[in-house]
Amino acid sequence: MTGAGRAEAEGAAEQPLAGGRATRGVVRVGDTVRRPPRDNAAFARALLRHLERAAPGLAPAFLGQDAQGRDMLGWIAGDVEPSLRDYGDAAVIAAARLLRRLHDATRGTALAGESEVACHFDCGPYNAIFRDGLPVAWIDFDMAAPGRAIDDLAYLVWMWSISSQANRAPLAAQCRQAALAARHYGVAPAERAGLVAAIIGRIDGNIRYWEAALRDLRRVAVSEEKARAMLRWSHEERAHMLRHKAAFAAALDAG
Ligand SMILES: Nc1ncnc2c1ncn2[C@@H]1O[C@H](COP(=O)(O)OP(=O)(O)O)[C@@H](O)[C@H]1O
Numbered sequence: 001m002t003g004a005g006r007a008e009a010e011g012a013a014e015q016p017l018a019g020g021r022a023t024r025g026v027v028r029v030g031d032t033v034r035r036p037p038r039d040n041a042a043f044a045r046a047l048l049r050h051l052e053r054a055a056p057g058l059a060p061a062f063l064g065q066d067a068q069g070r071d072m073l074g075w076i077a078g079d080v081e082p083s084l085r086d087y088g089d090a091a092v093i094a095a096a097r098l099l100r101r102l103h104d105a106t107r108g109t110a111l112a113g114e115s116e117v118a119c120h121f122d123c124g125p126y127n128a129i130f131r132d133g134l135p136v137a138w139i140d141f142d143m144a145a146p147g148r149a150i151d152d153l154a155y156l157v158w159m160w161s162i163s164s165q166a167n168r169a170p171l172a173a174q175c176r177q178a179a180l181a182a183r184h185y186g187v188a189p190a191e192r193a194g195l196v197a198a199i200i201g202r203i204d205g206n207i208r209y210w211e212a213a214l215r216d217l218r219r220v221a222v223s224e225e226k227a228r229a230m231l232r233w234s235h236e237e238r239a240h241m242l243r244h245k246a247a248f249a250a251a252l253d254a255g
């Protein structure tokens with residue numbers, strides 16, 4: 001086979017994976033995912049290697065790099081939902097427990113550094129693999145870093161249970177589910193009060209992320225229009241949390 005023919009044959013075996021927002025060129029090749037490494041690759045690889053031993057099945061295996069320098073990850077069978085929607089209680093509880101497993105597997109290890117745990121820091125449903133409607137594994141560790149467990153949980157609660165959008169669950173249901181997530185994660189009562197502030201902090205982080213993306217669109221895998229929409233949405237989310245801060249705090253406090 002000629003070089004070009006071989007490349008074509010290899011190309012044919014590469015199946016583009018849509019659904020991500022940040023990384024261009026993620027493809028599936030057989031039982032592997034090939035992913036151009038991002039700035040955080042060294043930490044993400046070390047974390048995946050650790051999780052393979054400490055929490056099997058929780059995240060893809062890191063299998064090294066291919067001839068093109070792309071990270072090779074184990075393919076995890078299941079579904080990924082690219083956009084946000086309301087989830088049932090069972091999915092939210094499973095997500096909270098899945099995050100707790102990540103934190104428990106990294107607490108006190110070198111990966112947590114001086115911090116409490118290694119955080120995923122992007123633990124939305126769009127970075128979870130679902131089977132039978134429930135999240136069973138995390139993918140996409142580009143944002144992972146040492147941090148406070150509550151900040152990671154805050155992001156999870158926001159992504160899975162809270163929304164400013166009119167077509168989403170009513171406020172009372174959001175409050176109830178936020179408390180459910182905190183309970184099943186196992187937040188200590190004394191820490192529950194900090195969760196609302198942590199959620200607002202994570203929304204602020206998101207606003208900074210999309211502002212930076214708009215200054216340099218090479219950072220993301222979406223159009224300028226989509227990045228602007230993401231920034232607008234982040235501001236709406238912030239306003240929603242500020243408006244209903246007391247209601248969320250009361251629900252979390254009641255447990
Ligand atoms: N290990 C994996 N197993 C199965 N699917 C994966 C895996 N890694 C990525 N994917 C799929 O590829 C898509 C994009 O990958 P992701 O790592 O989330 O990139 P991005 O940084 O763009 O969000 C995901 O939405 C998912 O559908």
Ligand SMILES: [Mg+2]
Nearest residue numbers: 020021127140
């Ligand atoms: Mg992703």
